[in-house]
Amino acid sequence: MLSCRQMTELVTAYAEGKLSFGDRLRFQMHLGMCRHCRRYVRQVKVTVRALPHVPVAAPPPAVRDELLARFRNWSPGPPEGVPP
Numbered sequence: 001m002l003s004c005r006q007m008t009e010l011v012t013a014y015a016e017g018k019l020s021f022g023d024r025l026r027f028q029m030h031l032g033m034c035r036h037c038r039r040y041v042r043q044v045k046v047t048v049r050a051l052p053h054v055p056v057a058a059p060p061p062a063v064r065d066e067l068l069a070r071f072r073n074w075s076p077g078p079p080e081g082v083p084p
């Protein structure tokens with residue numbers, strides 16, 4: 001049996017349809033018995049749908065390298081605490 005705390009950890013995956021069959025079953029069993037979680041899940045589902053799809057992937061290596069090079073060149077002098 002899932003605890004309410006475990007429910008909050010699974011709810012995003014549930015709303016996105018990423019739970020395994022077994023997890024979804026346990027999730028829905030808890031939902032059937034816990035109206036607090038039912039309300040919570042409903043809110044999360046609305047939020048997930050409202051959010052635009054935001055990719056969380058890191059920037060491509062070329063972009064990252066260029067940024068790092070700019071940070072290096074930007075430094076006006078040696079950082080504090082580092083001997084020249």
Ligand SMILES: [Zn+2]
Nearest residue numbers: 004034036037
């Ligand atoms: Zn609950």
